Amino acid sequence: MxxxxxxxxxxxxxxxxxxxxxxxxxxxxxxxxxxxxxxxxxxxxxxxxxxxxxxxxxxxxxxxxxxxxxxxxxxxxxxxxxxxxxxxxxxxxxxxxxxxxxxxxxxxxxxxxxxxxxxxxxxxxxxxxxxxxxxxxxxxxxxxLDLPFEPQPDTPDGARRGPRFPAAMPEVWGGVPRRNTRFTGRESLLNDAYHLLQGAEPGAGVVTLHGMSGVGKTQTAAEYVYRFGSEYDVVWWVNAEKRVTYRRLLAELAPKLGLQTGQEYGERLRSVRDSLRRGDPYGRWLLILDGADEPDQIWDLVPTGPGHVIITSRNPEWTEHNSKLLEVPVYARDESVAFIRRRAPRLSEGEADQLADALEDLPLLLDQTARWLNDSDLSVRQYIALLDGGIDSDVVKVSADFPLAFQTAWSILLNKLRETVPESVDLLRLCTFFAPGFIPVRLLREMSSDELPEQLAGLLNDPLLWNKAINQLRQYSVVRLESHEAVGDEGAGSGESLYLHRMVHQIVHKDMPDADRKEFIDVVRLALAAADPRRPTDPDLWPGYAEIVPHLKYADVLQTQEPTVQRLVFNCLRYMYFSGEYVAGIKLGERAMKAWRELLGPTHPRIWELTYHYTNLLRAVGDYAATEALSRAAAEHLKAERGPQDLEHLRAAAGLAADLRGLGRYDEALELSQWVLVAYRDLLGDQDSRSLNSLNNLAVSLRLLGRYPEALEHDRRTMESRRLLLRARHPWTLGSEISYAIDLRLLGRYAEAESIQAKNVREIRLVMGRDNPQTLKAEHNLALCRYRLGERDRGRDRGAEREEPGELLSSVLERGERVLGETHPLTLIFATAQSCYAREHGDIDRARELSEAVVARYEVMLGDEHPFVAGARANQALILRNVGEREAGHVLLEQALAAMTDAVGEHHPWTLGCALNASALRNIVGDTESAAELSHDTVGRAVETLGRTHPLTLSARIAHAADLRGLRDRRQAEKVEQEALSDLDATLGSKHPHTVSARSRNRPYWDFEPQVI
CATH class of the missing domain: 3.40.50.10140 (Toll/interleukin-1 receptor homology (TIR) domain)
Incomplete structure (x- = not known):
């Protein structure tokens, strides 16, 4: 030929x-x-x-x-x-x-x-x-083809590169399941997905493969990767069932892309998303998000850019998040028949058709049934009779999503597994006490054999028996060996990572003897406890907690009195608090409270420790009324039972002080904070971490009372001690730096504050990640420091890399709303600052929208008498003034001034600020004498409280000069104005916007700024 x-x-x-x-x-x-x-x-x-x-x-x-x-x-x-x-x-x-x-x-x-x-x-x-x-x-x-071979020149820059040689892997490849050599059909679905992605605009290449459990979404996505993967430079597969897992696995792409980042996965995640968005160093990337059934949990983290994203999900709501939806149906009958005959060659076409009809064309079920049916001497007719008749009366309806045939077929398959390798059933049942999906079975194999029951010790300690059980499950498509990282033969052989489908997980979990259930769940609980990194405040160890947390529910860790397991629960709650996973933490805390009160009794010592962690999470989202009741009950009980000097009582009292701060009861909080600090020092000394935490909390109380110099001194001492006792980049040390920089800014020492805060932001991004609440707080303060320094527009005398205030404020608010929610206390602080910034820069509609939302949310959360409500209304009054609603603004500001005075006293900086604004509004509505009287009193109180050269005092002096001119007392007005301008020059500089504005006789105003509690 x-x-x-x-x-x-x-x-x-x-x-x-x-x-x-x-x-x-x-x-x-x-x-x-x-x-x-x-x-x-x-x-x-x-x-x-x-x-x-x-x-x-x-x-x-x-x-x-x-x-x-x-x-x-x-x-x-x-x-x-x-x-x-x-x-x-x-x-x-x-x-x-x-x-x-x-x-x-x-x-x-x-x-x-x-x-x-x-x-x-x-x-x-x-x-x-x-x-x-x-x-x-x-x-x-x-x-x-009888064509001459002439090497082709390299593709010029900017030209579209052709497909990669199929035997060569993409430059970056990770987490992709092994190719299913039994994959059948789905041709039009794969082609539709390909054309949708190829035809999408940059940033819009997102397709969701949607369908019921067991229909083959994951297998279809994997086949897409192998068919079209040669057209990409990066192919990365992540398990997206849980937000914490998704974030960690996407972050693992950073070193593969050659990105220079720290070890913390939050920083890595930010770098990965930026890299994919820019298409640098790779523009042709494909990301697969497998099992993303809760779009609300991760939609904000789906990368955009020149590459493509494939999502597999049971949830069609992905269409609301800029994704095109492709339904993955059950097999067409010809696909079912072709698949069965490839899996079970002994069956005729007619028998394959009968089996497909009985199994309702569900791919997962066809896969698991056909192979062992091919190996058995059972006829298709006999098997269908078993399906129709059921195996026994214990077959249960697991879910409305699961066909009845699936449940019955699984009972048959489990019997087959028991007959051949019974240990495979033990392994399978063990896996169901982890969350479905990727099962970290290595945690089981790392356990001491002393902790294992005899039934499982042989399986977990005998490599040959282990591999035999694994291979049996693989043979019948019960598990896969892929993990979130590419696994070589060695890793697969050791069974380090198994993948268990959620349908299989649920039905096996139901079909289990009670004796096995109790024994197996204890083993998994102990395995999780043994994997506890034990330092939830260390960001470097957060990936370990992120791996453990999804399994807590399935191991039912709240139903045991085992101390190591209960300690794991506490550490996971603490991890969720520090990492900002508040919603998930609160859910776990609620479940733990209910379960442990029944299991241990309402006054068991573990309940008070749980209360501490739970109230921390509730307090973080602003539920101060609930936390105050819980903290007070704990403090009173512990004081009565153990005495006032008990460490558990002191911790509960410290939490109560924080609740009082949240409720605006600052004097009570200060008194309690002072007492707790003295008690801790008496018991533990100055340098114990608990004493330093109390010193930090005392500074917070002082700051909220407007006693900024005292707060600064306490924060300085806390910061320096934490640097020595902990380390420079410990989250608590970094938090002290933020507090110290805030104090400096509130005292008007803007340059010092900006210098410290800029350094802190660089480090906190590396340690905590870009979206951690502490990072957002740091960036927010940096934006305010630069704004108060007079920075307005990009360029001029600073480098282009320097983030400007407006840019930072917008970014922080956007991430706060996305990560924390619109009603979170930090988000409301960010929204307040953004509203004030928008008002001053001409976007009055945006300013009003934000301000009205802040006022409404504070009213609901805190009540009319809270100082934050008064301050937010004072800001709103300035917006009403700007839009011409002067009378309404005047009335609202007078109400705010009266409420603020009642809440914090007439000498508090917040009251002085409200008074400064109120004097301006009195002038606008024609009440010049009252305005001058108020501004005169404000200057006196500001000098007494803050000093002559504090920025708020200087603003009050400039405002008083304007009021004197309104009364035609030009000589006194000139004198007051010149003295104030001279102090402004000396304090802020002649070119600072406040100084320039004062020289132009623009009346200054004050913006209320809520503080963290």
Whole structure:
């Protein structure tokens, strides 16, 4: 046959360009795309013809139809090409001899497999392209088509790069499941997904494969990767069932992309998203988010950019988040039949059809049933009778989503597993006490054999028995061996990472004897406890907690009195508090409170420790009324039972002080904070971390009372001691730096504050990640420091890299709303600052929208008498003034001034600020004498409280000068104004916006700024 070769161009078709039709099985699309690209680069016209082999059409007729294709016909030979149908090797041999042999010049072939193929394939004279590099494969391809081989130049920058050589992996590859060599059908679905992604605008390439459990969404996504992955430089697969897991796994992409980041996954996550968004260093990337059933949990973290995202989900709500939806239905009947016959060759086409009908064409169930049915002597008719009759009366309805056939079929399969390798059932049942999906079974194998019951010790300690059980489960498609990282043969052999489908998980969990249930769940609980990193305040260890947390619910860790397991619960709650996972932490805390009060009793010591962690999380989201009741009950009980000097009582009292601060009862909070600090120092000394925490809390109380110099001194001492006792980058040390910088700013020492805060932001981003609440707090303070310094517009005398105040404020608010929610206390602080900034920069509609929302939320959360409500209303009054509603603004501001005075006293800086604004509004509505009287009193109180040169005092002095001019007391007005301007020059500088504005006789105003509690 080799002597009968004909060059591509001699087919006599008369086309403008020589044509080649590439005929391939969908499974081998990557090869077809690479071959076509190589030919098109040499000026040939390529037609792609995917091989379809409907069983009801004779194979000879299908091959004869192929002769109608354009030009030379190049067949991509693989076992998949011959399995479609499926057809027997005898059919293929007959068809090839009848159709190809008489006209060999029309056909050519390349082989991309080492598997056996029909003997008559020799008539195609396929050239082997396996086990070689791209250049040699291309040379062989061209030689087979009688084309000259001339190396092609490198693709110029900016030009579209062609598909990668299929035998070469993308430059970055991770987490992708092994290819399912039994994958069947889904051709139109895969092509639809491909065209949707390729046709999407940059940043909009997101497709969600949606469908019920067990329908094959994950397998379809994996097949997409293998068919089209050669067109990408980066392919990264992540388990997206839980936000914490998704964040960690996406962050693991950072080093693969060559990004220089710290070890903390929050910083890595930010770098990864920025890199993907820019397309630097790779623009052709594909990210697969598997099992993303809760869009609200992760939609904000889905990367955008020039690459593509595929999501698998049972939830169709992804359409609300800029994703195109493709439904993955159950198999079409011909797909079911083809799959069953490939999985169970002994079954006839009719039997396969009967089985598919009984199993409702559900791919997962077909996969798990067909293989063992092929190995058994049970007929399809007998098996269907078992399905119809049920195995026993204990078969339960697991979920409305699961067909009844699935549950019955699973009972049959479990019996089969018990008969062959009973240990595989033990392993499977153990896995159901972890969350479905990726099961960290390595935690089980790392346990001491002393902690294992005899039934499981042999399985977990005997590598041969372990591998036998694993292989049995793999054989029947019960588990997969893939993990979130690419696993080599060694990792797979050790069974480090198993994947268990949620349907299998639920039905196995239900079908378990009570004795096994109790024994197995204890083992998993102890395994999780043994994996506890034990330092929840250390960001470097947060990935360990992120891995453990999803499994707590399934191991039912709240129903045991085992101390190590209860300690794990406390540490997970603490991790959630420090990492900002407040909602998940509160849910766990609520469940723990209910469970442990029943299990241990309402006054058990563990209840008071749980109360501490739970109230921390509730307090973080602003539920101060609830936390005050819990903290007070704990403090009173512990004081009565153990005495006032008990450490647990002191901790509860410290929490109560924080609750009082949240409720605006600052004097009470200060008194309690002072007492707690003295008690801790008496018991533990000055340098114990608990004493330093109390010193920090005392500073917070002083700051809220407007006693800024005292707060500064306490925060300085706390910061310096924490640097010595802990480390410079410990979260508590970094938190002290933020507090110290805030104090400096509130005292008007803007340059010092900015210097410290800028350094702190750089470090806190590395340690905590960009979206951690502490990072947001730091960036917010940095923005205010720069704003108070007078920085307004980018450029001028500073570098382009320096983040400007407006940019920072907008970014912090956007992330606060997204990560924490719109009603979180920090988000409301950020919204307040953004509103004031928008008002001063002409975006009055945005300012009003934000201000009205802040006022309404504070009123609901805190009540009318809270100082934050008064302050927010004072800000709102300035907006009303700007939009011309002067009388309404005046009335609102007078109410705010009276409420603020009642709440914190007339000498508090917040009251002085309200008074400064109220004097201006009195002037506007014509009450000049009252305005001058108020501004005069304000200056006196400001000098007494803050000093002559504090920025708020200087603003009050400038305002008083304006009021004196309104009374026509020009001489006194001039004197007051000149003295104030001189102090402004000396304090802020002659070019500072406040100084320039004062010289232009623009009346100053004050913005209320809520503080953290």
């Amino acid at each position: 080799s002597g009968a070769r004909t060059p591509v161009g001699t087919t006599g078709r008369g086309a403008a360009r020589q044509a080649v039709t590439i005929h391939f099985a969908g499974f081998n699309r990557a090869w077809a795309a690479w071959i076509g690209d190589r030919l098109e680069r040499r000026g040939l016209r390529v037609v792609y013809l995917r091989w379809d082999s409907p069983a009801d059409v004779p194979l000879v007729d299908l091959l004869r139809d192929l002769e109608l294709a354009e030009g030379r016909i190049l067949i991509v030979v693989s076992e998949w090409y011959f399995q479609l149908g499926p057809r027997t090797q005898e059919e293929w041999n007959t068809a090839l001899r009848e159709v190809v042999a008489p006209d060999p010049s029309r056909f050519a072939a390349v082989s991309v497999t080492t598997a056996s193929v029909p003997a008559a394939t020799a008539v195609l004279a396929p050239v082997d392209l396996t086990n070689m590099g791209a250049e040699e494969a291309e040379r062989r391809l061209l030689d087979r």
